[in-house]
């Protein structure tokens with residue numbers, strides 16, 4: 186194969202869903218991303234459209250050329266520990282949640298004591314367990330508001346919570362962290378990420394609105410290596426261990442708290458947040474949209490419910506939408522609770538990498554496919570933002586061509602309606 190390593194690398198970075206282990210690369214990509222010409226209205230990425238055959242042969246080359254520098258086992262186990270500890274902190278805060286815990290940030294989104302505490306804790310665990318001169322963390326929060334005089338009491342509460350959680354865990358025999366230590370831990374999340382080296386990616390509480398309502402939220406932590414997501418963990422403290430659509434409410438309420446974890450090439454596992462009941466999970470295998478259900482944001486401000494409704498109708502989905510907050514949707518999808526996730530953000534909203542990186546690998550390692558609304562693979566290598574065409578869609582490999590067709594048709598309809 187004459188293709189040079191750098192060309193293959195650049196190509197595969199752009200077009201290869203990172204759920205594929207190198208060995209599966211060429212086979213699956215040729216089946217998933219370059220759909221047959223019968224789906225003519227599906228917009229594929231332009232280079233792939235021009236030459237699917239070349240794309241597949243290049244990807245075959247990449248399958249044999251690329252190898253991962255490590256299996257990321259240690260990183261996965263540390264990520265699980267960090268997310269589990271952060272989940273404990275968040276659960277304690279949600280238990281006592283008072284509206285006065287909500288601070289106003291410049292972007293007006295609610296930020297809670299648990300957001301900061303979770304970020305400080307994850308940053309602390311990662312740095313302590315995986316010391317490295319090149320440690321890099323891309324995280325949602327920063328300490329700007331917390332350093333204000335008016336936030337002194339809040340900072341004290343966060344510091345106390347972080348120390349209590351560390352003490353409860355018992356594995357770190359250290360003097361208590363100071364408020365300055367906590368601020369510094371939060372601010373280690375200021376990295377810009379990018380295509381080179383390793384970067385941890387953290388949403389300390391994804392789905393803040395769900396958290397405040399007492400509903401679903403997630404602690405979402407992922408590792409990028411050379412721009413690819415290689416590890417992902419989702420702590421979902423309120424997600425039932427049984428499928429979300431289980432009719433027996435007692436079963437749903439009796440055991441909540443899921444930890445999803447995925448490592449590139451090693452599949453996705455789910456266990457309870459207390460560490461028991463580990464099981465390998467897989468996305469729904471259904472090929473029939475009529476028997477499938479779809480997830481979308483609880484918040485209409487986060488995703489266009491009307492458009493999703495139209496897409497679901499085109500697919501023939503019978504069930505009503507399942508609306509829950511946060512990347513818990515990716516977790517639920519990875520174990521087959523539903524077959525579709527539709528996230529079509531409102532015009533002007535830019536997705537962030539921490540809102541999708543962990544969920545992306547949890548679903549793709551469970552056999553799912555995640556693309557933007559034009560069928561492009563997601564590219565986590567461009568810094569803090571994730572630039573996508575119109576929206577993010579998720580399903581299994583069999584249903585993706587159908588879903589892309591429906592999404593494209595619904596978008597065209599809404600565009601022509603808007604231009605009238």
Ligand SMILES: Nc1ncnc2c1ncn2[C@@H]1O[C@H](COP(=O)(O)O)[C@@H](O)[C@H]1OP(=O)(O)O
Pocket residue numbers: 294325388390391392393394395481482483484486487488509510511512530531534540
């Ligand atoms: N206007 C918005 N449109 C889309 N997503 C948003 C918007 N504002 C915040 N988000 C982020 O969307 C995610 C929640 O999506 P969902 O609707 O799936 O629960 C969260 O990551 C939330 O950030 P945050 O982490 O601060 O909660």
Ligand SMILES: [Mg+2]
Pocket residue numbers: 294295325393
């Ligand atoms: Mg936020």
Ligand SMILES: [Mg+2]
Pocket residue numbers: 388390391392539540
């Ligand atoms: Mg988020």
Ligand SMILES: [Mg+2]
Pocket residue numbers: 325388389390391392393
């Ligand atoms: Mg958040």
